[in-house]
Amino acid sequence: MPTTSGSTATIHNTEHSASRRAESLAARIEEGAAGLSAFAEGLSEIEWRTPVSATDKRSVGVIVHHVASMYPIEIDVARAIASGKSVSDVTWEVVAQLNAEHAQKNARVSKSVALELLRQNSREAAAAVRAFTDQDLDSAAPFSLSFGAPVTAQFVIEDHAMRHSWHHLAGIRRALGR
Numbered sequence: 070m071p072t073t074s075g076s077t078a079t080i081h082n083t084e085h086s087a088s089r090r091a092e093s094l095a096a097r098i099e100e101g102a103a104g105l106s107a108f109a110e111g112l113s114e115i116e117w118r119t120p121v122s123a124t125d126k127r128s129v130g131v132i133v134h135h136v137a138s139m140y141p142i143e144i145d146v147a148r149a150i151a152s153g154k155s156v157s158d159v160t161w162e163v164v165a166q167l168n169a170e171h172a173q174k175n176a177r178v179s180k181s182v183a184l185e186l187l188r189q190n191s192r193e194a195a196a197a198v199r200a201f202t203d204q205d206l207d208s209a210a211p212f213s214l215s216f217g218a219p220v221t222a223q224f225v226i227e228d229h230a231m232r233h234s235w236h237h238l239a240g241i242r243r244a245l246g247r
Contacts, residue, residue: 088203094226095195101234102136102191106184108238109133112245117180121237121244127172129244132237134178135171137187140194143230147198150212151205151222157213164214187234194230201226 109117109129117130127135149156206223215224 087199088201088206090203090206090223091199091201094201094206094223094231095198097231098191098195098198098226098234101231101238102187105133105136105234105238105241106187108241109180109184109187112180116245119244121240125240127168128176129241130178130180130183131172131175132241133180133187134175134183135168136234136237137183137190138171138175139233140190140230143225143233144194144197146212147201147222147225147230150210150220150225151201151208153208153210155211157211157217160213191234198226198230 112129118128120126120128121132146156146159201222206226207221209219209221211217212220212225220228
């Protein structure tokens with residue numbers, strides 16, 4: 070998988086004009102992260118420690134930190150797809166294992182630490198997405214989480230980096246009855 074270094078992004082921006090689609094995707098990443106952050110900031114310590122569901126025992130706080138932690142991986146996958154590389158090593162089993170390890174390691178994550186990571190990583194993800202050209206966004210390659218279907222980099226960004234905060238915010242709201 071490609072690295073998350075800014076060097077690739079810089080090359081893309083100097084070779085091609087900025088993409089309005091990439092800007093729109095980046096703005097939606099920022100919007101989702103801001104919504105999750107704003108909601109989480111107002112939570113009590115009890116709410117922060119509440120499990121998100123009967124089947125997902127991770128706390129609200131762990132979920133917020135999880136969303137923040139996944140941005141670099143999600144952007145790396147989108148970059149790989151944009152470069153035409155098949156992504157076959159990201160399976161639902163791998164995702165489940167990463168999530169379990171993350172939950173165990175970060176079971177007592179503080180609100181301030183999780184929210185700072187969410188702000189930082191969402192900002193960096195949005196900046197990385199802004200570097201994508203329309204050609205990058207339209208590039209497709211097989212992706213194991215989509216059952217090997219050749220999906221576009223734009224789809225990966227929308228279905229993962231952009232949607233992730235919205236998805237988990239909805240689950241957190243359900244867990245807290247809001």
